[in-house]
Amino acid sequence: MGETAITIRAKTAPGATRKGVETRNRIIKGAREALEEGGMEALTTRRIAASADVKLATLHYYFESKESLLLAVLEDLIADMEEAYRQDVALPKAPEDRVEALIRASWRYIQRTRGKQIAQQELTLYALRTKGSEWLAARQYNAYIDFYGHLVFEDDRDEDLRRIGRAVARQMLIGIDGIILQSYALQDLSTSNDDIEALITAMRGYLRRLMVERDKGR
Amino acid sequence: MGETAITIRAKTAPGATRKGVETRNRIIKGAREALEEGGMEALTTRRIAASADVKLATLHYYFESKESLLLAVLEDLIADMEEAYRQDVALPKAPEDRVEALIRASWRYIQRTRGKQIAQQELTLYALRTKGSEWLAARQYNAYIDFYGHLVFEDDRDEDLRRIGRAVARQMLIGIDGIILQSYALQDLSTSNDDIEALITAMRGYLRRLMVERDKGR
DNA sequence: GTCTATAAAATGATAGAC
DNA sequence: GTCTATCATTTTATAGAC
Numbered sequence: 001m002g003e004t005a006i007t008i009r010a011k012t013a014p015g016a017t018r019k020g021v022e023t024r025n026r027i028i029k030g031a032r033e034a035l036e037e038g039g040m041e042a043l044t045t046r047r048i049a050a051s052a053d054v055k056l057a058t059l060h061y062y063f064e065s066k067e068s069l070l071l072a073v074l075e076d077l078i079a080d081m082e083e084a085y086r087q088d089v090a091l092p093k094a095p096e097d098r099v100e101a102l103i104r105a106s107w108r109y110i111q112r113t114r115g116k117q118i119a120q121q122e123l124t125l126y127a128l129r130t131k132g133s134e135w136l137a138a139r140q141y142n143a144y145i146d147f148y149g150h151l152v153f154e155d156d157r158d159e160d161l162r163r164i165g166r167a168v169a170r171q172m173l174i175g176i177d178g179i180i181l182q183s184y185a186l187q188d189l190s191t192s193n194d195d196i197e198a199l200i201t202a203m204r205g206y207l208r209r210l211m212v213e214r215d216k217g218r
Numbered sequence: 219m220g221e222t223a224i225t226i227r228a229k230t231a232p233g234a235t236r237k238g239v240e241t242r243n244r245i246i247k248g249a250r251e252a253l254e255e256g257g258m259e260a261l262t263t264r265r266i267a268a269s270a271d272v273k274l275a276t277l278h279y280y281f282e283s284k285e286s287l288l289l290a291v292l293e294d295l296i297a298d299m300e301e302a303y304r305q306d307v308a309l310p311k312a313p314e315d316r317v318e319a320l321i322r323a324s325w326r327y328i329q330r331t332r333g334k335q336i337a338q339q340e341l342t343l344y345a346l347r348t349k350g351s352e353w354l355a356a357r358q359y360n361a362y363i364d365f366y367g368h369l370v371f372e373d374d375r376d377e378d379l380r381r382i383g384r385a386v387a388r389q390m391l392i393g394i395d396g397i398i399l400q401s402y403a404l405q406d407l408s409t410s411n412d413d414i415e416a417l418i419t420a421m422r423g424y425l426r427r428l429m430v431e432r433d434k435g436r
Numbered sequence: 437g438t439c440t441a442t443a444a445a446a447t448g449a450t451a452g453a454c
Numbered sequence: 455g456t457c458t459a460t461c462a463t464t465t466t467a468t469a470g471a472c
Binding site for chain 2: 038039040118121122124125126128129134137138140141167170171174175176177178179182184185186187191194195198199201202205209
Binding site: 044045046056057060064065066 | 446448
């Protein structure tokens, strides 16, 4: 057998240059906004291109398919969350009060970002539907669990506290996801407010219970 | 002015005859199955027609648009729920035990009907996105709240009990919707089971608290 | 009421100039 | 890297025979 020359391809991949990265991000942002605005059903590549102020062919230069673009949008959402996690959030000292403050902050956010919240749920369902992309939905949730989990305790270097923080975070997320749908559907603010108070009470109780169990086990 | 002859149109509307109703229902069922199977993104009128074993033109004879068909599917889902409500469900006597049994039954159902649950959430989001159809999402939730609410107390003729049953039902629904997404995303059964136990404890506590408050107020 | 055939528009994607 | 122009399908929807 003769020798085989291996050629290293020097061709820059789409999005490698500075301007390339910029355009790629603009397309993702455009997709996000178009999705928040009109929902999944109306989300066409043409609309995305228009929203990103880019020609249709340019969109396809950066993303080989609509599917890969949508998954990139979800990844971008996750990155945003991880970014937000790095920022310090002003919270009370006592863990239970922190949980309460977190839920109240989330609730305020939910009330003024309807399109964004629905878009996020649509994308999550899309990932769950897209074969081979379920891991993305998992990553999204894990990012949220990390985020909320770290905020439960001011100092969670202790392994037990980390575990408890994550358990509480999962329950908070369950409650928040559930209330997003229900509050937008029922459109009854006073009822939703009651539900938020109930959620807060439940989460305080859950945290307290986990702490008691932990203290017993020492 | 002369007299105006008013002609009563005798033309039967689509779906008025016996066979018509049958076909219409078959189309709705076909749409439901196609949706559960492949998700919103892949849900085209052609696929629906094929799934219902009907020609494309027939579909359009019964539904003036894809949108009206999808909304009919959601209405059908609601009707199913109201039908299920009429059936008696075997439940324990004590309200708290009933709540626990309801959550466990829901959880078992969720685990074996992934496609159906995702389809339902996709449709709810679709209704929330479709201008003028938000009321459908509200009706869907109210049907569920009625359903769960009536099951909390064996006898809820008392107005306080009905109110409490509905409050608990709303919280249960929030938890169940939240856990649908999270359990499918995380794909971690032991974690989801923990979350279900936590939800049960929380709901028992909530019900107990509401009952105590009510007793104080007499 | 259901079908075949087809219209009319929209969609995801590519070729190739600049 | 971005554009214009265009392709190849696919999609929703309708006309009209049976």
